[in-house]
Amino acid sequence: MATYNVFRLQSQGSHQNIKRSSEPIPTIEGHEILLKIRAVSLNYRDIAITKGQYPFPVKDQVIPCSDAAGEIFEVGSRVEGFKVGDRVIASFDGSNLYGPQKNWNHGHGGPVDGFLRQFAALPATAVVKVSDEAKLSFAQMAGLVCTGVTAWNALYGNIPLRPGQTVLFQGTGGVSLTGLMLAKAAGARTIITSSSDDKLEFVQKKYGVDHIINYKSTPDWAAEAKKITGGEGVDYILENGGSGTIKQSIECIKMGGSIAVIGFLAAAKQEDMPDVAGLALSKGCIVRGITVGSKQLLEELVQFVVTKGLEPPVEKTFGFSPEEVMAAYEYMQGGSHVGKICISIE
Incomplete structure (x- = not known):
């Protein structure tokens, strides 16, 4: 069985407790897509979760990071409107399609596994397509999730x-x-x-x-x-x-x-x-x-950013090795940044 690299928070208290391992690549159901993750962006929420200071639910051994963008690697048999190779952004809460967030039980990187990994199986309803004409890097796309x-x-x-x-x-x-x-x-x-x-x-x-x-x-x-x-x-x-x-x-x-x-x-x-x-x-x-927002708001945001030709502010992008991931968290925690801190996943 094919495997992929994934980082999990072994225990709360410090970002040093985020460890890399290999796991089987997820399989998808008919309504899902397999996302090949190309970049994630960090938020203050990610630091709070590693420290045990996040005031909302966090699952044990969670995969960190709520913000991700990538390419569709596989499409479920019942999915319409997407194809392999489409560039997409994953929404923060896959259950919140429109209207106010119902609760804190479905946000990625907290109560639900996040995206500090190479692949993720997601409902097709939980991603937003970015047009091929958009001049956005995967890091800039990822930076639109929580902050955007x-x-x-x-x-x-x-x-x-x-x-x-x-x-x-x-x-x-x-x-x-x-x-x-x-x-x-x-x-x-x-x-x-x-x-x-x-x-x-x-x-x-x-x-x-x-x-x-x-x-x-x-x-x-x-x-x-x-x-x-x-x-x-x-x-x-x-x-x-x-x-x-x-x-x-x-x-x-x-x-x-x-x-x-x-x-x-x-x-x-x-x-x-x-x-x-x-x-x-x-x-x-x-x-x-403000509790982030729905997929509908993400769609509106992406349309505005692409139409206006805007460039989301990414300050620094780190690599996907354990050392680079630690460096990204430490840079975020230092508070000297101006704009987004991202991790590129290859």
Whole structure:
């Protein structure tokens, strides 16, 4: 029986517990496709899972990584609309075809095996085809899964972003830079925050963000954002900090604006926990938790990216050897990156 290389998290506590082994190549049923995985991208979620800090279910001996792109290697007898060789992206939650995510029991790389491997059998309904004309690498395609769909959901999943509106992004990670790319293409004014002048200068030069704020040298970054908008406030915020930054986010949101709560990177002390209900009421704003998004949102995102000729921000791509996989996780954990970190699988 033919075998393939696969990495599994032997136990939670450290990414060093991810070990490579050989397993039989999966067989497919009539409604499935066999995906030859060509690239995966990493997310902060992957680090949290290895450390045992992810607050949702994780299966024992899980195959890590939720974001994958590749080529169809085999097509099930009842599958229509796909052929061998098609380039596709796997959705984050194969059960979430449209609408809100129902629960946390089906996300790849957590409760369900992910894609740090060479092959995966998936329902044909769980992948999105990317046209042959699209000038996207497999790493860029993989980078659209969690970060791309999360950013698209934040901007279009409830009240759609309109040209001329203002969007503020916290930090220079994958979600912020992908959201910046989308917002710029949609005609929005953009603001990004970071504690690093070097990162801000790089993002302004490479991605054309309209305004930058260093929240270390400008601790009251909410006031600066309001100043940029002539006192009105911003229309959308991609909130990556969580309880430690939500107070300032609500302070600088426009009346009736939308705050997409995406991350929990800056937790507030219990004694400093803001009154989010009272603050949100004072602004009449939407504070909305984002749990990635459906296959439908992934399809919309792919169509937008391909039509606009956008290039998802991949900073660095590592190889598939155990040493390279460890290096990718360590680079992700270091937090110095600007954009996506990916692993190429050959």
